[in-house]
Amino acid sequence: MTTTEVNDSMRNGVDTATLFATLDAVKQAPQAASFQFRAHNEWLSGTHNRSTISDFFGVGEERAHERTFTFDADHPAVLVGQDHGPTPVEFVLHALAACLTAGLANIAAARKVKLTEVRSTVSGDIDLNGILGLDPEVRNGYQQITVRFTIKGDAPAERLRELVEQSRARSAVYDVITNGVPVTVEVDTP
């Protein structure tokens, strides 16, 4: 019986028992849901720089990932860089794909849908006349972003589409990208 119960709570690699317990815990103590995430970046040379991601605050205390994650960003040669990493704007597309996909897996698990494949391509169109300062009518950022999902699972197509719609409706990165966030920039020049 225990095995059956454990198996039943694990779906799509999501521990739904823990997921629902976490929801209940936050309902009882809403302030536990106040998180602060951080990235620490160091310039290396030219357009090449490196972020480390480790510490964050959540559930009332300072925490750390199990290991420190390190990511390089750069420009390709055609954009006068050395191609030591993706461009910063490509990381935005990865963040969006990752957020929608993680949410999808959680929501499918909660709705007892077994997923067998989830793939997506996120593409962003940008006119660099904006950041190059050559055309004041052109914005700096993406003009539009398109996400294309391919999803397979043990539910009808309409049900699978509803999972994506719910994930979109609850995605942190989708909200950030479509609605914007106030950003403050502070500079220390010691």
Place this chain on the structure above:
Amino acid sequence: MTTTEVNDSMRNGVDTATLFATLDAVKQAPQAASFQFRAHNEWLSGTHNRSTISDFFGVGEERAHERTFTFDADHPAVLVGQDHGPTPVEFVLHALAACLTAGLANIAAARKVKLTEVRSTVSGDIDLNGILGLDPEVRNGYQQITVRFTIKGDAPAERLRELVEQSRARSAVYDVITNGVPVTVEVDTP
């Protein structure tokens, strides 16, 4: 003389001669600045998924980075994941730091300021009552993001601050995050 000229065109690891040549080339052919960036994502298990970044379109043709970059995203245990990578929202912070820093190095080079150190911490405050669906008054994404730069170089503090301000004013990721971008989500269920 040649050596002197080459050295003079390289500043902060930025090849300013190529940078200005690129600007001139785009002035002559503005359509060369139409780029499309992409991330391809595959769900692995639970909140764990993986993006590959390689192909993009720019300067009139399909291109690829010198190698394929691969990034895992996940949730930490406290958010019911396995911590195989940063959360999607942390990649957004990395993208912002990387974009502002790359622009800063280019702008400093163009203005003949030699940078010796650029570090930043980007922090984002988020109330997970939003994505957990527990409080309809709380948004899904970050409520605010703060970027703190520490910059050293051979220019007065005021000049260094102006570099950051110009980088902010020309940053693709800053624009995306502060102003938002329309996102279309399409689903194929074969």
